[in-house]
Amino acid sequence: MRIRVGHLYPEYLNIYADRGNIAVLARRAALRGHELSVRAISRGDELRPGELDLLYIGGGQDREQALVAPDLAEKGPALAEAVAGGAALLAVCGGYQLLGRSYRGQDGSLMPGAGLFPLETVAGETRMIGDVLLECRLDGGEPRQLAGFENHAGRTLLDEGAQPLGRVLYGFGNDGVSGFEGCRVGAAIGTYLHGPLLPRNPWLADWLLARALAHASGGPPPALEPLDDTLEREAFRVAASRARERGGRR
Amino acid sequence: MLPVRLALETAAARAVARLSRGLGRGGGTTLPGKLLWRLDPSAVDALAARLPEGVVLLSATNGKTTTAAMCARVLGADRRLAWNRAGANLLSGVASALVGARKAELGLFEVDEAALPEAIARTRPRVVLLSNLFRDQLDRYGELEALAARWRTATASLDERATLVVNADDPVVAELGRGRERVVRFGLDDPRHAREGLQHAADSKYCVRCGAPYVYEAVYVGHLGDYRCPECGHARPELDVAARDVELRGTTGVRFRLVTPDGEGTVELPLPGLYNVYNALAAAALSSALGVAAPVLRSRLDGFGGAFGRFERIPVGGKRVVVLLVKNPAGANEALRTLETGVPRVLVLALNDAIADGRDVSWIWDVDFEPLLPHVERAVVTGARAAELGLRLVYGGLPDGRLEVIPDLERALDRGLELTEAGDDLVVLPTYTAMLALRGVLTARGHVAPYWEGGGR
Numbered sequence: 001m002r003i004r005v006g007h008l009y010p011e012y013l014n015i016y017a018d019r020g021n022i023a024v025l026a027r028r029a030a031l032r033g034h035e036l037s038v039r040a041i042s043r044g045d046e047l048r049p050g051e052l053d054l055l056y057i058g059g060g061q062d063r064e065q066a067l068v069a070p071d072l073a074e075k076g077p078a079l080a081e082a083v084a085g086g087a088a089l090l091a092v093c094g095g096y097q098l099l100g101r102s103y104r105g106q107d108g109s110l111m112p113g114a115g116l117f118p119l120e121t122v123a124g125e126t127r128m129i130g131d132v133l134l135e136c137r138l139d140g141g142e143p144r145q146l147a148g149f150e151n152h153a154g155r156t157l158l159d160e161g162a163q164p165l166g167r168v169l170y171g172f173g174n175d176g177v178s179g180f181e182g183c184r185v186g187a188a189i190g191t192y193l194h195g196p197l198l199p200r201n202p203w204l205a206d207w208l209l210a211r212a213l214a215h216a217s218g219g220p221p222p223a224l225e226p227l228d229d230t231l232e233r234e235a236f237r238v239a240a241s242r243a244r245e246r247g248g249r250r
Numbered sequence: 251m252l253p254v255r256l257a258l259e260t261a262a263a264r265a266v267a268r269l270s271r272g273l274g275r276g277g278g279t280t281l282p283g284k285l286l287w288r289l290d291p292s293a294v295d296a297l298a299a300r301l302p303e304g305v306v307l308l309s310a311t312n313g314k315t316t317t318a319a320m321c322a323r324v325l326g327a328d329r330r331l332a333w334n335r336a337g338a339n340l341l342s343g344v345a346s347a348l349v350g351a352r353k354a355e356l357g358l359f360e361v362d363e364a365a366l367p368e369a370i371a372r373t374r375p376r377v378v379l380l381s382n383l384f385r386d387q388l389d390r391y392g393e394l395e396a397l398a399a400r401w402r403t404a405t406a407s408l409d410e411r412a413t414l415v416v417n418a419d420d421p422v423v424a425e426l427g428r429g430r431e432r433v434v435r436f437g438l439d440d441p442r443h444a445r446e447g448l449q450h451a452a453d454s455k456y457c458v459r460c461g462a463p464y465v466y467e468a469v470y471v472g473h474l475g476d477y478r479c480p481e482c483g484h485a486r487p488e489l490d491v492a493a494r495d496v497e498l499r500g501t502t503g504v505r506f507r508l509v510t511p512d513g514e515g516t517v518e519l520p521l522p523g524l525y526n527v528y529n530a531l532a533a534a535a536l537s538s539a540l541g542v543a544a545p546v547l548r549s550r551l552d553g554f555g556g557a558f559g560r561f562e563r564i565p566v567g568g569k570r571v572v573v574l575l576v577k578n579p580a581g582a583n584e585a586l587r588t589l590e591t592g593v594p595r596v597l598v599l600a601l602n603d604a605i606a607d608g609r610d611v612s613w614i615w616d617v618d619f620e621p622l623l624p625h626v627e628r629a630v631v632t633g634a635r636a637a638e639l640g641l642r643l644v645y646g647g648l649p650d651g652r653l654e655v656i657p658d659l660e661r662a663l664d665r666g667l668e669l670t671e672a673g674d675d676l677v678v679l680p681t682y683t684a685m686l687a688l689r690g691v692l693t694a695r696g697h698v699a700p701y702w703e704g705g706g707r
Contacts, residue, residue, distance in 0.1 A: 011455075015385070017615030023645045061393040067461070131609070149610045195612050199641045231644065231655065234637035242603070 003029055003212045005038040006047065008057040009068045013095055018058030020196035021090065024205050025054070032225055034213065043071045049082035054212035059093030059194065065103075069111045072098050076114035083116060088211040089188035092197060096182070096190035097121045097154050106153075117183040117190050118159035119174075127153045132171030132193055133243035134181050138207060145169070146201045147239035148193025156192075158183060165191050170247030187211035200235040202227070256296055259289050263349045283338070283346025291372075294341060297348040298357055298373040303329060305357035305373040306536060307366070310381035310417075312581045313529040314339060314360040316521070317381065319557035320533035321358055324542055324550040329355040336558060340365050341372070363397055367404035378408060379415040379536045380423050381528065384472055384580035385453050385616075386608075394453055398422045405430075415535045417528070418487050419474040425458045427487070436491035436535040437476075440506075443496055443524060444468035444475065453580075459484045471524050472580035491535040493527050500591040501572055501675070508534055508551070513544030517552050521561055522574075522588035525581070530554075559685045563675075564698050569667060571692065572675045575685050577607075579616035585679060586622055593625040594677040598666040599643075600633040600659060600684035607681040611635050614642045623648045628669050630654045632662030633684045659684060660691045 007022065026036040041047055060068070079099070083089055091099050100119040103111040113121075134146040146166060155175040158164060164174070165182025173181035174192070182191035187208070191197065198205040210221035263282035286293050298305050308317055315337040322333050332351035334343045339362045347359065361369040363383070370378065380401065385394050405414060405426045416427045418437040427433035448455060448466070452473045456463055462481035469475040478485040489509075496506040503520040504527055519526060530551055537547050556562060564571045576582040603609050623629075623646055631639040636657040643653060656662040663678070670676040680688055692698045 014616075017612040020612070020615035020642070020645070023615075027645055061395055063395050063456075067456075129610075149612060151610065195610075196615055199645060200638065231637050231640050234655070235635075235641050238635060238637060242609075246609075 001034050001213060001216055003034055003036050003053050003209070003216055004051060005036055005054045005056060005212075006041045006052040007038050008041050008055065008072070008095065009043070009060075009064075010040050010058070011042065012064040012068050013058040013060035015059045015061055015064075015094070017194070017196045018056070018092065021058075021092070021198045021205075022056060024196075024198040024202070025209060028202065028205050028224075028227065029209055031227055032209075034209075043068060047075045047078040047082070049078050049085055049087070052082055052087055053215040054208060055079070055082065055087060055089040055188075057089075057091045057095030057099065059095055061094075062105075065094045065098060066111065069098055069103070069113070072114050073112040076116065079114055079116050083186050083188045086187060086211070086215045088208045088215065089116075090197075090208055091117075091188070091190040092194050093150075093152060093192050096192060097152075097156065099190055100156065100183075103154065116188060117185060118162040119156050119183055121154040121156045123153050124155045125153075127151060128172035128176055130171055131239065131243035131245075131247050132173065132181065133169040133240050133247060134166035134171075134173075134193070135169055136166035138184070144203055145236075145240065146191075146193060146197070146204060147236050147243055148191070148195040148197050148201070149239075150192040150194070152192050156183075165189055170243040187215075195239065200232060200239050202229050202232045253296070255290070256293055259286055259293055260297070260349050262286075262289075263346075281346075282349050283342040283344065286345045286349055287342040291341070294345050294348065295372045295374075297345075301332065301354060301357045303356040304376040305359065306377040306379065306540070307359050307361050307369055307373065307375045308379035308381070308532070308536065309361045309363055309366045310532075311363060311384040311386045311578065312584075313381055313525060313532065316526065316557040316560050317379070317529045317532045318358060318360040320530060320551060320554050321536055323554055324533060324537040324547055325356060325358065325540065327550060331356055331358050333358045334360060341368055344369060344373070364400070367400055370404045370408065374409065375412060376409075377413045377415060377536060377539050378405065379532055380405075380426060381417045381532045382420045382472075382474060382580075383422050383453070384578055385613075386578040386580075394422075401426060413539045415532070415539055417474065417532065418489055419470065419476070419528075420454065421458050421464065421473070421477055421484070421486075422454045424487055434490050434535045434539045435487050436531040437486065437489045438470050438474075438496070438524065438527060438531070439476075439489060439492040439494050439509075440496045441468040441476070443470060443498065445470070448473060457482060457484050471528065471584055474528070491531055491538060493531050496524070496527055498522075498524065498588070498591075501574075501588050501677070506530075508544075508548055510534060510538045510544045510547065512538075515545065515548045517548050519551070519554055521554070521556050523584050524587075525584040526561075559689060562698070564692055566667060566676075566692070566697050568672045569670050570675045571663075571667070571697075572677045573685060573688070574677065574679050575682065576617075576679045577682060579613055582614075582617040582679070586618065589622060589677065593622055594675060595627040596630070596666055596669045596676060597626050597628075598630045598632065598662055598676065598678040599639055600662070600678065600680035600688065601631070601635040601639040602633045602681050602684045602687075603635050604683045607683050611638050614639060617642075619643060619646045626652065628652055628654065630656055630662050630666050630669070632656050632659050633681070636662075659687050663688055663691060
């Protein structure tokens, strides 16, 4: 089956090796006989909600974020419609912040967000940098872990009742105090974790692929055939041990 | 005479250096400086001010150590240098070099990008050479734009008699020379070596003055090249020092015509890649700014064999280990590009994640491994993050069955050598601390001298 992927602003938001996440999705889809067809969606391009099964938005430096923020805010309603229709989405770091309601800079400036995630981000004085380990329970199933690296000045505050991606075992997470990391709305996931995230956390790549396939087929998320993830497990093991040894906080 | 306090401090620092070497704890390159720096940071100012020919500083994301070694070869023939040759480039490393070099006449210091403002404030340099800014270790340096802003403030504070030497091909760096009287600009002038476009995840793509995307006449390395802004007209400035007719010979070396304000002629280096042409240009521009005549400059640059650990060809039992240090996407891409003309059958890639390597290893995904991978017969990945690097290659298209994951560096090196046929090169691409460790192995086996005995040749 063909999975239609919209990669938002790849020429602006690519600071944390975001193509690694796309490469993982493409290969893991291909190994199961599916094809990822990735299209760049940039400033001024139209985003047609029903025509995308998976959306991706990466991180950028402040300057690049400011350049795309107004355009992304305009795409907000279309993004919300896509996610409400079951499309999967992964937003990392800067892209995650921009999908909230707003980002307030240190100088007091207010950058509008797309409003997909029920949260606000405020720039802090220090950056939160380091290895992170999370525990997630995405569909009420067994708890699973995610290992990544975070580097952000923004403190992200979830609205009351908003669903985080996971709990911080080691590292800072959204704001360094709440113990929450990321946000989830439907099959849309926002997170500060890069590394990139998906190579060493293949279960999340498969979770996103299954939801994208469900959207493409109109059926339920299929069970994906297991792959040999020996190397992925080893990379996760080392990354997780780094978070335990030197994560920002407990 | 040194003031009494300073004399005591430097004597104590020198004793520490001797002790460090005596205990076999490395070259004592940073310890004495760290001590002096701790005791009295202003000692750096005082020691620098005593140098009769003053101080020159150089900084860049990539090429600092190689460029400094080239400068030392050109400038050191006529004068005694205080030079931080082993690349200890924080203020404590500068302090060590100042302490260690008695009767030095000129200070030649490579300086960490983030340490440049303080180095300028303390050493009051007569020449500052700035070569490039690429994204590098975001966990340590932060965003490139923030670093550029600090460089702008620091260069604006320079004495107006000081000369600024800038790479005209890097828009952010070239702009630092705007409005200054004493500026020397260098760049590459050979569109035959232009890349097809900007590398993946290139930096500084947008005009420093108006934010519109640049149009490139030629892209040479990363975002370095001959650029022009279609909106406001900001363009690469005229070159005072240039390289033309560049000939690249894979990992063997380069040859080019060096054009300086007072002459031109051919230079040959046994160092690979356009990035080493940039390093040579930077060294030539700096030396020319200090008054070294063109023919002298060329003859001293010619044949320069490389700086400690950056690029080395080490004979090991009828084979050669070719070490190309990789630190960030731009540098790694250039290292890989030198392999394009003759892709090695066997590659050893080493990824560590200590602070000096960058704790965040995501940068490996910004390296363009893809064109090389289908041609590599065996890739041995090693280091603390070997598995992560293995994933990078697998997801980048390395055919099945060609990957070996051996986290232990020494075992990986031996495996690489075992896979290499007699008379062949084994190409090794390590990050900084992996390079040190591998070099340690080769030193222990007697293949290479330790770095404080003048290594790097």
